[in-house]
Amino acid sequence: MSAIITPPKFEVAPTPPGFEGPGFFATTLDKAVGLARKNSLWPLPFATSCCGIEFMATMASHYDFARFGSERLSFSPRQADLLMVMGTIAKKMAPVLRQVYEQMAEPRWVLSVGACASSGGIFDTYSVLQGIDHIIPVDVYVPGCPPRPEQIIDGVLNIQKLVGEESLRRRNSPEYKQLLASYGIE
Numbered sequence: 531m532s533a534i535i536t537p538p539k540f541e542v543a544p545t546p547p548g549f550e551g552p553g554f555f556a557t558t559l560d561k562a563v564g565l566a567r568k569n570s571l572w573p574l575p576f577a578t579s580c581c582g583i584e585f586m587a588t589m590a591s592h593y594d595f596a597r598f599g600s601e602r603l604s605f606s607p608r609q610a611d612l613l614m615v616m617g618t619i620a621k622k623m624a625p626v627l628r629q630v631y632e633q634m635a636e637p638r639w640v641l642s643v644g645a646c647a648s649s650g651g652i653f654d655t656y657s658v659l660q661g662i663d664h665i666i667p668v669d670v671y672v673p674g675c676p677p678r679p680e681q682i683i684d685g686v687l688n689i690q691k692l693v694g695e696e697s698l699r700r701r702n703s704p705e706y707k708q709l710l711a712s713y714g715i716e
């Protein structure tokens with residue numbers, strides 16, 4: 531007897547706030563661009579240790595990262611807009627991570643996955659960077675050692691929320707320029 535396969539459920543992305551009437555829908559450019567951006571993030575996985583293995587599980591069929599429009603991983607910083615840092619970052623590796631971030635075009639977002647990337651984790655030693663936010667700005671932190679795939683997905687959903695609500699003017703604002711300047715990034 532063959533097993534009955536239930537088709538996967540697809541959810542339509544919710545419509546952004548706007549005005550609706552017979553045959554028309556009007557919203558702001560910010561909201562329309564935010565909707566497109568948040569559902570088509572191209573992540574660059576910067577995985578250096580065990581948290582990267584959790585990310586591999588997140589990409590695989592059981593958790594299926596593709597459901598969030600992010601199945602296209604980019605190993606080229608210039609074609610990525612979400613930097614996912616997963617694992618211990620040694621101080622020797624810090625300039626490389628920083629260079630990858632600088633090579634990404636705006637708008638770009640950063641997700642720090644796990645205790646090591648966020649704070650150095652258990653490695654409170656001379657050779658380990660005590661959190662990537664010492665060298666690049668971070669948008670969302672995912673706690674855990676390692677975080678489960680559900681937590682990584684939760685982190686990406688939080689990034690999507692930020693992306694969807696971000697003003698198109700933010701990247702040119704004095705506050706954002708000041709944030710980059712505080713990291714010595716032009």
Ligand code: SF4
Nearest residue numbers: 580581645646675676
């Ligand atoms: S947070 Fe834990 S699981 Fe993740 S890289 Fe560090 S030691 Fe490994």
